[in-house]
Amino acid sequence: MGGQKSALLAESYCDWWSLAGVDMLVGETPTGWLDLPAANDVAAEQPKPTSRRAIEAEPPPPLPAALQRQEIVEAPVAKGPIEIPAEWDDFQRWLAEHPDVPGSQWDARRVLPVGQPEAQLMLLTAWPEIDDQREATLFSGATGALLDAMLRAIGTIRADCYVASLAVTRPPGGRCAEEDMAELDRLLWHHLRLARPGRLLLIGSDIVRMAAALPLADARGRLLNINQDGGKMEAVAVAHPAMLLARPAQKAAAWDSLKLLNQGR
Template identity: 75%
Template structure:
């Protein structure tokens, strides 16, 4: 071998080994020349341990609405509402009692007017929108029409006990389910205490509840409502507000009303 580059190649090789830390060709102890020597301090002499992970910061609690809620305890079912048996107490409870069926739909109650044992009881299912606003049953133009209907059979409102089954109006003028069942109980209790001589059912809802029939089927018929071991004569008419909107139905109302004039 030989040539002009041989010396340069040898010099380059020596330089590489010198940079790698090889400063002698032989030694008495093997040495790892490419391993970095330990630092010359006390910490370096300690065995190396795996570094611990930094503790994660605590998360802020969730808003109450997003927190898991405990399962509610079983609520003991309430029994049926107990209705007062005394007339005066019943009227006071009707006006103020928190558990009166049909009082939950509006803050303002529309209360009955009249006395126990009236010769004629006017009964509707619940107040109309105008009644709820004015705080009195059969208000406005509908009330004037009702007064004319009563006059036609020789009566005035002052002679009557005027009431609604519910003292407030349900949304949409409808109720069903448990609410309707409680109102049904209240209906018969109210009639038993009121002791009316006769009963004028006003509107399709109360006719269905009290007489178990549809208003058109009750036209011109004397109905008998079983009450407290006896029977109360009743007739059914459309609500005066309906008669104002549909005057053609006034004839059907008169066919029923004139039954009260029989035997007079």
């Protein structure tokens, strides 16, 4: 064999061995130029079989929300009516200290009643004024001075009266929310039942509406009969002294009401 064909055949062998990776005289690991890359190997792309143990160890997929067990939420237990003490001394201590007193939630400073039960006249207002809250005394300052003058005009003094407010603190803005009215209504009638006054002077439009179910304009100049335990308690209604100081023209209407307290004396 020889000639030009032999040279071409030898060159072809060299090219083949070069492509096979035999491209150097010394080397322990062939290059493997004819091997397909792993990324292009179809067998390499197939997922490896998963053992049964591995399958059992995997957590199951979560159930749809509609099929999941729903947590049972217990409904809040409704609170029953507040228990109000039935004895006078216990009732007064309850007003001063107990956290469940209706109308005590609006301020930490309570304005408490002054006087004794079975007084000839009970002065009742809805709640303390701002000055009353600060001084811890009902009808303080200029409003108290005007009230004292009104009482002297009908021949009595504050010391001879039982002076109280329905709520022992003042609601924000002087307005009571409807949800608080039911317990305040119970407190009103319980308080009157224990106080047992001879007559009742309702002071301010809020307490007139609650006790007599009338607007103040309709209650002025009238002797009101408040239903108390099946009996009648005579009452009259006047504007709050703070209102009379701001609107002196209403003093005449207040005097018309006050004069009714002298009837039958």
